[in-house]
Structure formats: C-alpha cells, structure tokens
Amino acid sequence: MAIRSVSELVEQGFKVIEKEIMGCTDCQLHETVTNRVISKGSTSPKVVFVGEAPGKNEDESGIPFCGRAGKNLDGMIEYMGLSVDDYAVINTIKCRPPKNRNPLKCEINACKPFLQAQIELLGPKVIILLGNTAEKAFCNGEKLDWGVPRPVDGKYTLLKIYHPAALIYQRSRIEEQNSLIDNNRHLWE
Numbered sequence: 001m002a003i004r005s006v007s008e009l010v011e012q013g014f015k016v017i018e019k020e021i022m023g024c025t026d027c028q029l030h031e032t033v034t035n036r037v038i039s040k041g042s043t044s045p046k047v048v049f050v051g052e053a054p055g056k057n058e059d060e061s062g063i064p065f066c067g068r069a070g071k072n073l074d075g076m077i078e079y080m081g082l083s084v085d086d087y088a089v090i091n092t093i094k095c096r097p098p099k100n101r102n103p104l105k106c107e108i109n110a111c112k113p114f115l116q117a118q119i120e121l122l123g124p125k126v127i128i129l130l131g132n133t134a135e136k137a138f139c140n141g142e143k144l145d146w147g148v149p150r151p152v153d154g155k156y157t158l159l160k161i162y163h164p165a166a167l168i169y170q171r172s173r174i175e176e177q178n179s180l181i182d183n184n185r186h187l188w189e
C-alpha cells in the first residue's frame with residue numbers, strides 16, 4: 001500500500017521515498033512519464049535547490065537539471081561558492097508534464113508529501129526556491145519577494161530567486177540574479 005504521510009515517509013528514509021515515488025500513480029503524469037526524477041547531490045546539505053519539474057532531458061535520464069537549465073544552475077552554484085557536499089537539487093514535482101507545461105495545482109499537491117519528506121530528511125539551513133512553482137509548494141498562495149529571505153519557524157530560510165531556465169533567454173537577468181545571491185551570502189557562508 002502506498003505511504004503518503006510525511007512522517008511515515010521520513011521515518012522510513014530515502015530508499016522508501018524513492019520506491020514510493022517510483023510506484024506513484026497519484027496524478028495523471030504517471031501515464032506519460034519515462035523516468036521519475038528524484039534528486040541529486042548531498043544527503044546532508046546546507047542548501048537545497050528546488051526546481052519546477054523535469055524537462056525532456058531529465059525525463060530521459062532520470063537526473064535533475066541535466067540539460068541547458070542545469071548548466072545555468074551549475075554556474076549559479078559556482079557563483080555561490082558551494083562545494084559538492086554543500087547542496088542538493090530536487091524538483092517540486094517528480095514527473096515531466098507533457099510539452100513542459102506548467103505543473104497543475106493538483107499535480108503539485110499530489111507530489112507534496114514527497115517534497116516535504118525529502119526536505120525533512122535533507123534538513124537544509126536554506127531552501128532556494130527556483131521560481132514560482134517551487135514557491136507555490138512552500139508558501140500556500142503567498143508571494144515572496146525575489147531575493148528577500150524568509151525564515152520559517154526556526155527550521156530553515158526560504159529564498160526565492162530566478163529559475164535558471166529564465167536566464168537562458170534573458171542574459172541580462174544573470175547580473176540581477178548575481179546581486180540577489182550577493183545580498184544573501186550570509187545565509188550559507
């Protein structure tokens with residue numbers, strides 16, 4: 001039987017979360033997915049980056065941010081001065097929406113227990129929300145300002161910055177993104 005309570009998932013650990021994601025049929029995306037995309041990076045990171053959803057490359061490989069947006073994310077991580085042990089990368093939803101459309105609210109909600117359990121087990125100080133979809137999963141309809149940190153219950157700090165894919169076509173945004181990062185270095189340094 002599927003485990004969907006966050007506390008049970010956390011108790012059972014990463015392997016069971018992975019198994020549950022692999023077998024999940026809680027939204028329509030399981031009908032079109034090739035590979036479910038779970039995470040990459042450290043299992044005890046200071047910083048967790050939360051993307052939107054797998055794209056074509058990620059659906060083919062099962063690895064988050066392995067395409068063009070991933071190159072920009074790597075550049076951001078380097079600019080932040082993080083080493084491989086310092087960070088992990090996950091997505092708001094684990095299955096690719098057809099034609100890369102935005103995830104639906106019901107899809108975000110179906111995947112939320114996995115996201116919450118991943119965050120609890122990873123236990124980061126800082127959660128970087130890469131754009132609006134990740135914000136939806138964490139902020140219950142409230143909008144955060146770009147680059148303005150939001151501490152949450154003494155557990156972690158949320159920081160919303162631009163999604164790396166938004167930097168592909170708007171190169172001018174890179175400087176803006178870098179200044180959002182510069183203003184917040186104290187969070188992870």
Ligand code: URA
Pocket residue numbers: 037051052053054055058063064065066069070091165
């Ligand atoms: N965009 C995302 O939000 N996540 C990925 O894994 C790839 C592209």
